[in-house]
Amino acid sequence: MECSHDYLIVGGGMAADAAAKSIREIDAAADVGIVGDEAAPPYQRPPLSKALWKGDKSPGDIDLDTAASGAVVHGGRRIVALDRAAHLARDDHGNSYRYCRLLLATGATPRRLPFDAGERMIHFRTLDDYRALRRFAVKGAHVAVVGGGFIGSELAASLAGAGCKVTMLFPGPSIGAGRYPDALCHFLDDYYREHGVTVSAGVNVVDGKAVGEGVELALSDGETLRVDAVAVGIGVTPNAELAEQAGLKVDNGVVVDDRLRSSDADIWAAGDIANFRNPALDRRLRVEHEDAAVGMGKHAGRVMAGIDEPYDTLPFFYSDLFDLGYEAVGLLDSHLDVVEDWREPCREGVVYYLDGGRVRGVLLWNTWDQVDAARELIAQAGPFDASSLRGRLPHST
Numbered sequence: 001m002e003c004s005h006d007y008l009i010v011g012g013g014m015a016a017d018a019a020a021k022s023i024r025e026i027d028a029a030a031d032v033g034i035v036g037d038e039a040a041p042p043y044q045r046p047p048l049s050k051a052l053w054k055g056d057k058s059p060g061d062i063d064l065d066t067a068a069s070g071a072v073v074h075g076g077r078r079i080v081a082l083d084r085a086a087h088l089a090r091d092d093h094g095n096s097y098r099y100c101r102l103l104l105a106t107g108a109t110p111r112r113l114p115f116d117a118g119e120r121m122i123h124f125r126t127l128d129d130y131r132a133l134r135r136f137a138v139k140g141a142h143v144a145v146v147g148g149g150f151i152g153s154e155l156a157a158s159l160a161g162a163g164c165k166v167t168m169l170f171p172g173p174s175i176g177a178g179r180y181p182d183a184l185c186h187f188l189d190d191y192y193r194e195h196g197v198t199v200s201a202g203v204n205v206v207d208g209k210a211v212g213e214g215v216e217l218a219l220s221d222g223e224t225l226r227v228d229a230v231a232v233g234i235g236v237t238p239n240a241e242l243a244e245q246a247g248l249k250v251d252n253g254v255v256v257d258d259r260l261r262s263s264d265a266d267i268w269a270a271g272d273i274a275n276f277r278n279p280a281l282d283r284r285l286r287v288e289h290e291d292a293a294v295g296m297g298k299h300a301g302r303v304m305a306g307i308d309e310p311y312d313t314l315p316f317f318y319s320d321l322f323d324l325g326y327e328a329v330g331l332l333d334s335h336l337d338v339v340e341d342w343r344e345p346c347r348e349g350v351v352y353y354l355d356g357g358r359v360r361g362v363l364l365w366n367t368w369d370q371v372d373a374a375r376e377l378i379a380q381a382g383p384f385d386a387s388s389l390r391g392r393l394p395h396s397t
């Protein structure tokens with residue numbers, strides 16, 4: 001098959017959906033095609049590790065309804081080659097797609113453990129991964145969660161909430177280490193333990209194999225752990241191979257300008273894959289969070305459809321851990337100067353991350369509706385110190 005689209009979007013995720021909808025908002029007659037390699041049409045990814053487990057949402061609720069915008073979704077197809085000179089993309093089924101303007105929104109792929117332990121070890125990212133994990137993570141099942149970052153800590157909380165016996169394994173000293181202040185990290189370790197999770201910090205998974213109806217993991221402390229399933233969340237890498245093969249500028253993702261345009265004038269990039277410059281932080285970022293995916297997707301769509309404006313948003317991110325939750329903006333790096341402003345220690349408050357007196361990041365812990373205020377603070381020149389920051393962002397009541 002050969003078809004052609006005015007706008008072709010490669011990757012069928014959240015950035016792709018947002019871009020398609022914003023193009024069609026500006027130009028209702030625009031011919032937009034999306035090629036995505038997942039069987040499911042574009043859907044919200046964050047509920048996979050939270051709301052679907054709590055029963056707040058079902059898989060049918062997370063569909064983004066992209067086709068309703070008028071975009072044509074070519075699902076279950078992977079673009080494997082890009083001929084920039086011919087403005088042509090080819091998929092793994094032998095189909096070709098001509099385009100005038102192209103958006104790369106290929107997202108990211110989970111990092112893998114260096115061994116195969118069969119279908120009960122799931123590197124968690126997609127709706128299919130959720131379905132696979134759900135099959136094994138029944139009430140009473142023992143699930144090992146590898147990783148103590150965003151995905152690992154969310155999944156561990158959700159699996160414990162679903163009645164699984166959960167063991168968290170990660171090499172760092174505590175949950176959130178390197179990101180949160182020490183006291184908050186220790187609080188989280190205790191909080192998870194109180195909720196029945198075995199927190200094994202400082203432990204690497206070095207090997208593993210499928211055994212009967214389970215998985216046996218070999219750990220760096222010499223122990224062996226037999227579990228019913230393993231959920232792995234050890235970070236992701238951007239899906240930039242296509243861009244690389246096509247000769248676009250790639251450096252920790254596809255390098256884009258302030259219009260989210262790549263080194264090719266007819267190709268844009270958005271979401272987890274895009275390496276963009278943020279003016280408030282005066283540095284390049286690649287952000288693996290929903291607000292960046294949706295905001296950049298939307299923005300890229302607008303620019304592609306002819307609205308010439310810079311993307312200067314500092315994306316925020318959020319997470320839910322049992323009944324704790326937060327929103328955060330900028331750099332959460334505990335190596336920066338950290339100012340803690342707790343209304344109730346480790347339960348509700350604000351953590352500021354400073355570099356040379358400038359606020360570079362803000363963690364809004366169980367503190368809501370302050371994202372824009374945090375962004376403004378990050379944009380200011382300062383200098384700030386602890387006394388000028390404490391009480392600055394109103395705590396929620």
Ligand SMILES: Cc1cc2nc3c(=O)[nH]c(=O)nc-3n(C[C@H](O)[C@H](O)[C@H](O)COP(=O)(O)OP(=O)(O)OC[C@H]3O[C@@H](n4cnc5c(N)ncnc54)[C@H](O)[C@@H]3O)c2cc1C
Nearest residue numbers: 011012013014015037045046079107271272288289290293
């Ligand atoms: C379990 C989970 C929970 C999350 N929770 C949160 C949260 O609480 N808060 C938050 O801020 N963020 C969260 N995120 C992050 C957020 O979901 C991502 O940042 C966002 O989905 C990125 O969107 P994207 O469109 O850039 O990429 P993706 O959503 O990864 O979509 C890219 C799509 O393109 C496809 N694709 C890749 N290459 C090709 C190709 N060559 N041809 C065709 N298709 C291709 C991929 O298979 C995928 O379907 C979570 C992520 C996960 C996995």
